Amino acid sequence: MKQEFTVLKTTNPKMKPDPDTLQFGTVFTDHMFIMDYSKEKGWYDGRIVPYGPIPLDPAAAVFHYAQEFFEGLKAYKTKDDRVLLFRPEMNEKRANLTAERLCIPPMPPGLMVKAIKALVSVERDWIPGKEGTSLYIRPFVIATEPFLGVREAHRYMFIIILSPVGPYYKEGLFPTKIFVENEYVRAVPGGTGNVKIGGNYAAALKSQEKAQGNGYSQVLWLDGVERKYVEEIGTSNAFFIIDGEIVTAPLSGTILPGITRDSVITLLKSWGEKVAEKRITIQEIYEAHAAGKLDEVFASGTAAVISPVGELCWQGKKIIVNNGEIGRISQKLYDELTAIQIGKREDPFDWTTEV
Ligand SMILES: *Cc1c(COP(=O)(O)O)cnc(C)c1O
Numbered sequence: 290m291k292q293e294f295t296v297l298k299t300t301n302p303k304m305k306p307d308p309d310t311l312q313f314g315t316v317f318t319d320h321m322f323i324m325d326y327s328k329e330k331g332w333y334d335g336r337i338v339p340y341g342p343i344p345l346d347p348a349a350a351v352f353h354y355a356q357e358f359f360e361g362l363k364a365y366k367t368k369d370d371r372v373l374l375f376r377p378e379m380n381e382k383r384a385n386l387t388a389e390r391l392c393i394p395p396m397p398p399g400l401m402v403k404a405i406k407a408l409v410s411v412e413r414d415w416i417p418g419k420e421g422t423s424l425y426i427r428p429f430v431i432a433t434e435p436f437l438g439v440r441e442a443h444r445y446m447f448i449i450i451l452s453p454v455g456p457y458y459k460e461g462l463f464p465t466k467i468f469v470e471n472e473y474v475r476a477v478p479g480g481t482g483n484v485k486i487g488g489n490y491a492a493a494l495k496s497q498e499k500a501q502g503n504g505y506s507q508v509l510w511l512d513g514v515e516r517k518y519v520e521e522i523g524t525s526n527a528f529f530i531i532d533g534e535i536v537t538a539p540l541s542g543t544i545l546p547g548i549t550r551d552s553v554i555t556l557l558k559s560w561g562e563k564v565a566e567k568r569i570t571i572q573e574i575y576e577a578h579a580a581g582k583l584d585e586v587f588a589s590g591t592a593a594v595i596s597p598v599g600e601l602c603w604q605g606k607k608i609i610v611n612n613g614e615i616g617r618i619s620q621k622l623y624d625e626l627t628a629i630q631i632g633k634r635e636d637p638f639d640w641t642t643e644v
Pocket residue numbers: 361485521523524525526545546547548549550589590591592
């Protein structure tokens with residue numbers, strides 16, 4: 290690949306972590322990508338530099354009005370030592386939609402993918418090869434202009450950092466307990482629920498803390514208007530299998546368009562499964578369970594890929610899903626998706642890109 294970014298190598302490389310004890314997002318590689326934006330120059334000076342703190346003015350807009358967004362994807366090492374990215378062009382597309390929503394200037398087409406590939410190739414040796422591990426990629430943009438007026442900033446930084454990560458659940462797939470959130474909401478029509486911004490996450494912490502305090506691992510969000518319709522599970526998309534039909538919330542503006550969600554729907558349809566993107570109430574899910582028709586519930590997202598749900602608690606009423614076991618479809622999706630991602634199985638949809 291033509292190198293269009295300057296590279297300044299560290300003189301002080303770190304020790305690589307033990308692949309057996311990797312956690313999520315606690316260890317970072319030797320280098321990072323940085324690019325600046327100014328109103329006069331546009332996006333300029335893309336560079337790979339040693340990983341480290343960045344000086345920012347305390348008045349930088351991001352600290353005050355949260356003009357910030359991020360993305361998340363992974364690089365995988367194959368058995369024959371190739372490096373694969375999973376649908377990175379989808380992250381770039383989503384980043385552009387997010388930027389537009391936050392009045393952040395768009396990046397030239399292809400820039401984000403090119404920058405990811407350049408940084409990942411510099412950090413190739415940081416990609417763990419052990420089954421279930423990968424290199425998590427976190428691109429993000431922050432408003433850096435120092436001013437306290439309320440308007441879009443005129444200066445930004447686009448940064449990419451990398452973190453070697455272990456499997457999300459050490460035991461492999463693992464059915465989680467999910468608390469149905471009835472008090473707080475994540476998104477409303479016309480809000481920012483369909484874009485990947487730090488502000489959404491800050492606003493969700495309270496609810497997550499409450500769920501975890503009650504022994505649940507995540508929350509199931511209901512719609513922000515009637516608090517009836519199921520939307521997402523934590524920071525993942527949610528799927529419900531009722532009497533053989535696989536239902537997920539539609540992309541109507543209040544849920545995040547997950548790349549894993551899109552891949553799950555594509556795979557399921559290719560297997561001839563019945564998939565519906567439609568609104569469904571938590572009441573209907575509880576009724577399906579009472580009728581013995583709630584086959585499986587699972588969440589989808591880059592971090593855990595597929596996460597089966599073993600228990601739901603809504604207004605104090607608990608139900609056990611699929612005897613608290615991993616469902617057939619959840620397992621099959623996990624196996625197929627992870628096999629495609631690490632290049633172990635054929636990639637019929639052309640999802641992976643070699644670095
Ligand atoms: C990132 C994210 C997802 C999952 O998206 P993927 O592209 O599949 O990783 C789902 N919901 C929310 C709120 C998210 O932030």
